[in-house]
Amino acid sequence: xxxxxxxxxxxxxxxxxxxxxxxxxxxLARLLNVYVILxxxxxxxxxxxxxxxxxxxxxxxxxxSAVCQGFIGSGIAGEALLIFNDASFEDLAKLMKYEGPLxxxxxxxxxxxxxxxxIGACLHGIAxxxxxxxxxxxxxxxxxxxxxxxxxxxxxxxxxxxxxIEIHYEIENLxxxxxxxxxxxxDSVAKINQQVDYLLD
Amino acid sequence: MALPVLICDDSxxxxxxxxxxxxxxxxxxxxxxxxxxxxxxxIRQGKGEVVFLDLTMPxxxxxxxxxxxxxxxxxxxxxxxxxxxxxxxxxxVKSLGAMAFVKKPIDKEKATQILTEFGILSDT
Numbered sequence: 001x002x003x004x005x006x007x008x009x010x011x012x013x014x015x016x017x018x019x020x021x022x023x024x025x026x027x028l029a030r031l032l033n034v035y036v037i038l039x040x041x042x043x044x045x046x047x048x049x050x051x052x053x054x055x056x057x058x059x060x061x062x063x064x065s066a067v068c069q070g071f072i073g074s075g076i077a078g079e080a081l082l083i084f085n086d087a088s089f090e091d092l093a094k095l096m097k098y099e100g101p102l103x104x105x106x107x108x109x110x111x112x113x114x115x116x117x118x119i120g121a122c123l124h125g126i127a128x129x130x131x132x133x134x135x136x137x138x139x140x141x142x143x144x145x146x147x148x149x150x151x152x153x154x155x156x157x158x159x160x161x162x163x164x165i166e167i168h169y170e171i172e173n174l175x176x177x178x179x180x181x182x183x184x185x186x187d188s189v190a191k192i193n194q195q196v197d198y199l200l201d
Numbered sequence: 202m203a204l205p206v207l208i209c210d211d212s213x214x215x216x217x218x219x220x221x222x223x224x225x226x227x228x229x230x231x232x233x234x235x236x237x238x239x240x241x242x243x244i245r246q247g248k249g250e251v252v253f254l255d256l257t258m259p260x261x262x263x264x265x266x267x268x269x270x271x272x273x274x275x276x277x278x279x280x281x282x283x284x285x286x287x288x289x290x291x292x293x294v295k296s297l298g299a300m301a302f303v304k305k306p307i308d309k310e311k312a313t314q315i316l317t318e319f320g321i322l323s324d325t
Contacts, residue, residue, distance in 0.1 A: 008213070015212040015284075018257065019305045022284035029287040038285050040257060129306060200214065 003045050003161045003189045010043050012196045013165065017041040020125025021167045021180075027121045028114070028169075032095045035172040042166040054164055054181065055083065055148050063087075065107065065144040066151050067115040070137035071123055075191045078184035080123060082115040086145055088176040095174070104144065115139060118169065118180055126182075130195040163189050203230040204321075207249030209240035209266070210282070211258040215305070219253050219282060222312040224322060237261025241269050244277050251321055253307075254299070256283040256290065267297035280315060282307050 005013070018041060025036035046054055063086040070079050089107045092098075096113065100106050116139065127134045142151055165182040184192060206229045208219045216233050223229070232248040234240035238260045243249050256263035263281060270277055281294045284305045291302045301315050316322035 011212050012214040015214045015218075015305075018212075019284040022286050022305070026286045026288075029289065035287060035289040038257060040259075200217075 003163065003186060005043070005045060005163065005189075005193060008200055009193060009196050012200055013043040013163075014041055016126055016129045016196075016199075017043065017122075017165050017167065019129060020122045021169075023125040024118050024121035025169065027117050031117065032171070034095065034174065037170040037172055039168050039170075042164075044164050044166070045161060046164045047161045051164075051183075052149075054166060055151065055179075063145050064148055064151070065111050065146070066142040067111055067119075067139050068142050069115070069119050069139040071134040072137070073127070073134040074132040076132060076134070076184065076188040078182060078188060080119045081142075081181040081183065082119055082178060083148070083151070083181070084111060084114070084178045085176075088178065091171075091174045091176050095171075095176075107144065108141065111141070111144075112139060114178070118178070122167070122180060122182070130192065130199070132192075132195060160186065162186050163192070203228050205230050205232065205248045205250045207232050207234060207240060207243050207252045207277075209234040209237065209243075209249075209252060209258070209263075210255035211235055212255075215255065215282075219307055219312075222307045222309050224309070224313050224316065227322060237263065237266045241266050244270065244275050245273070249277050251316075252277050252279045253282050254279055256281060256285050256294070264293065264297060267294060267299055271298050278319070278321065 021038060021041060025038055029036050064083050065086055066083045068079050068081045089102060089110060092110050093102050096110060098106060098110060123134050163184045167180040170177040208216050210216050220231060232243050234243050236258045254263045254266060279299045280301045280303060281299045282303045282305055286304045294302055300319060303311055303315055
């Protein structure tokens, strides 16, 4: 099955994502009292072999920690992948006024807190605009202090080609950055395209 | 005479959504711009007495447009329509002289409310 999106659909996905990531950034900005820099999101059809490249492109740092969270609803399923640059944790701990020792466990706590805000708000924003509803599964830690290569290897991809939405978040004046990747299952693309077409009509 | 209204956004979907949100029967002449530079040029030509302005755009972003409007002392009522709704973004555009800030996605209700609030849309 070939997965395709038209230029109009890509533009619409980009705009919808733009609004959703803005809502997520607003939550984070109010929580941490910072300004989140928002670049233009990337919308791509990628193959499983390209996922590696998408991730490499998203984050060049050597050590990362990552959380993934599945979502399903309205005939659409996918996974949200949040990849954190490990260098971010020090500044993040200060911002969150985290008082415990910043060890493995402390970082895990920060990782889970930030991912629940970013993933939740972003998925909600996208679903709302497309008049869909997603239920979120439990977040799973894919790895801490690992290399991006290991993250991809550990994934068991059931798809060959799919729709990927890539969002880069950066906090102004601080060393905090992360990437949120939304991957839809191959079977979901037709359905989500249909919702986009309703909007474009 | 029809009121010149400019819609400045890099997304064609967003421009369409904005146009659709404008009140029906409002006597206007709509111009579209796909980035800040185009938008600024249209305002210079008098095509944007009322401007719906996006913030994140290539070439020149919404902040750049606002700065230039101020520098050149152009006559335009700017309503920023943005996906970036952080408190800082709202404060920055207001300090740069924008009249109002509306959260995306825009709809008819929000557009009518803001236009009425600032007396751009009269009941007559």
